[in-house]
Amino acid sequence: MSRIVVVGGGWAGCAAAVAARQAGAEVVLLERTDMLLGTGLVGGIMDNNGRLSAAWEGRALGAGALFALIDATVRHKLVEFPGHRHASLYDVNKIEPLVATYLKELGIQIRLTSRAVDVEMSGRRIAAVITSQKEKFEADAFVEATGTAGPAGNCHRFDSGCVMCILRCPTFGPRVSIAAKAGVVEDTGHLYDALSGSCKLRKASLATWVVERLERDGVLLVPIPKFMADEDLLRKKACQQYNLREFASNLVLLDTGSVKLMAPFFPLEKLRSIRGFENAKFEDPYSGGRGNSVRYSLITPRDNYMQVEGLDNLFCAGEKGGLMVGHTEAIITGTLAGHNAVRKALGMPLLKLPRSLACGDFIAFVRDELTSCKEQIGKYTFAGSIYFQRMRELGLYTTDLGRIERRVRKSGLEGVFARPLESRKTS
Ligand SMILES: Cc1cc2nc3c(=O)[nH]c(=O)nc-3n(C[C@H](O)[C@H](O)[C@H](O)COP(=O)(O)OP(=O)(O)OC[C@H]3O[C@@H](n4cnc5c(N)ncnc54)[C@H](O)[C@@H]3O)c2cc1C
Known part of the structure; x- marks a missing residue:
């Protein structure tokens, strides 16, 4: 059985862990704080604008488990607010224990208060990640989903400094980039309009x-x-x-x-x-009268398989995978990263989502933008701004669930993330 270690337990890391487990791997999930879901603990908005189409594609691709848990805590459906249609609002006070229980039942080993701070390398491969308590976690492949929030040094670039947000860096220690520890050069030169928006x-x-x-x-x-x-x-x-x-x-x-x-x-x-x-x-945050958490301080080079460029066995997802905003975006990219980590471990060809799907087009479009040397780079979400506009132009935005299921079926990838890879390989 292949072994995958996921670093970071936000929505992207949880999705990567679920996908890797569904693909048949033994999975360990390391999270530096005492709760899963990261910024998802204070989020709540789903299905607004193009996120609805993307989430239904995710379900049809076999990544429906986390969306189903979210649905179970939804307080309001079809909410309209300025610029946003048909949003669902999940209960931020109920979702985390549900997700933690589901992951444990699936057989994922969750290691809370385990902050990865270093790596052991073997050529271009990561052999193990090491936590601040000096525990070593070896694996065939790794997924990094550590987000982009903090550490406090970034927040101090704004007047308000640390505003005591849900990530609680002073208590659990700052975010650490595994890709950077493994020698990948990340773009850390800018803060991309970085103040969290709610x-x-x-x-x-x-x-x-x-x-x-x-x-x-x-x-x-x-x-x-x-x-x-x-x-x-x-x-x-x-x-x-x-x-x-x-x-x-x-x-x-x-x-x-x-x-x-x-x-x-x-x-x-x-x-x-x-x-x-x-x-x-x-x-x-506790100091919401003065400021908010600061995110988007780095860009990690990655391809459209969500593999980090320059390394053989590290994948990335969520905010770590580019300037992508949102839970849906984190779940989709996390799922692909976790699935591909298992393919890599088994020596199978990696999976790319086609551009005929909003999810595939999003992943590829964001990468194109980030590598285009444009002076002004935005941020990317199915819910608005540049990418939602593109979704509409390409006909990828729809609330017709039958149409979404048909386009996934046409891509030949229906249910792909729900099927084990290991048994498929041996059968
Ligand atoms: C205040 C706020 C409100 C938001 N509201 C919404 C919303 O309503 N709807 C929506 O779709 N999006 C919302 N977003 C955006 C959304 O939450 C994020 O874009 C998305 O959830 C990011 O997920 P992620 O897993 O990539 O990163 P994160 O949520 O940042 O998770 C990263 C995780 O990695 C852990 N970690 C970091 N370093 C290490 C390490 N070295 N070792 C172990 N663990 C580590 C962190 O503790 C954290 O749990 C909101 C964001 C914020 C800040």
Whole structure:
């Protein structure tokens, strides 16, 4: 049996672990904090705009397990908010234990509070990763899904410094790039409009009418008095799909179990002067009145199999795989990376998703953009901005589930991620 080690337990790492296990490998998942899901612990929005088409492609390709768990905690479906249609909102307070239990039942060994800090090399291959507790994890192939958030040094490049976000670097230690440790030269020269674009308010700190309307409709827009509106904030956002005027002139609130405020931060004194928010308190980040987590500080060179260039047995996924934003994006790229890690371990040809699928086109398009030497690079998501526009132009965006299933069937890849590779090889 091949052995795969996945480093980083956000949505991308969890998806990689599931895919590698479904392909038949023994899988160890290393996560530096005491919970899985990384930034997914404070996310919640799924299925908005092109993410719906991509997630249904994922299901048809055999990567439906995590989407099904998400569906089980969904609080609201078909939510509309500025620039975004048919969103689902999962419960950020319920999802993590469900995912952890599912992964364990699948036979994945989850090692929490295990921060990978170094590698042992054998030529162009990683032989093992070493954790800060000096534990050594050997494998045939590795997936790196360590994200791009932090460490605190990056956050200090903004005025607010560490804002005490869900990643809790001061407690669990900073993110470490495995690719860099293995000698890969990453582009770390820029922060690509890096401030995370939403924060969470504590429900109990808001007026009853705010909570009631939010729980009834899933979404609530509260106009911000003109003198307070700050359009400059929009420009700093990591999530360009929310870079719309409505987000500067309204408090856009979503019910994800917590109250998701679609602004990178909002000065607490100003917030408390708005009716209904007199006692408002931030839940994530704790210093949401001053700033937010900082992401997208690096680009790792990779191909369209999600293999890291320059190494023989390292794959990458999620934010680590390019300037890609979102849970759906992390689950799709994580699935491909985990699946291909097993193919690599078994000496099989790697799988590329075709450009006739939104998922395949997305992975290839992002790589083309990142290697194009453009001065201005954006960020990429099925939910908006450049890539959603492209999806529409190419006819890849659709809410017709039958059409999505047909195009996956036509690609010959229906259910590919759900089938074991090891038995297929020996049969
Ligand atoms: C505040 C906020 C709100 C968001 N809201 C949404 C939303 O509503 N919908 C949406 O689709 N997207 C949302 N996003 C974006 C989305 O969460 C991310 O783009 C996506 O989930 C990234 O997943 P990932 O696995 O690549 O990285 P991460 O979520 O960053 O996970 C990386 C994991 O790796 C771990 N790690 C790092 N280094 C090491 C190491 N050396 N050893 C072991 N473990 C390590 C980290 O602790 C972390 O758990 C949001 C992001 C933020 C910050």
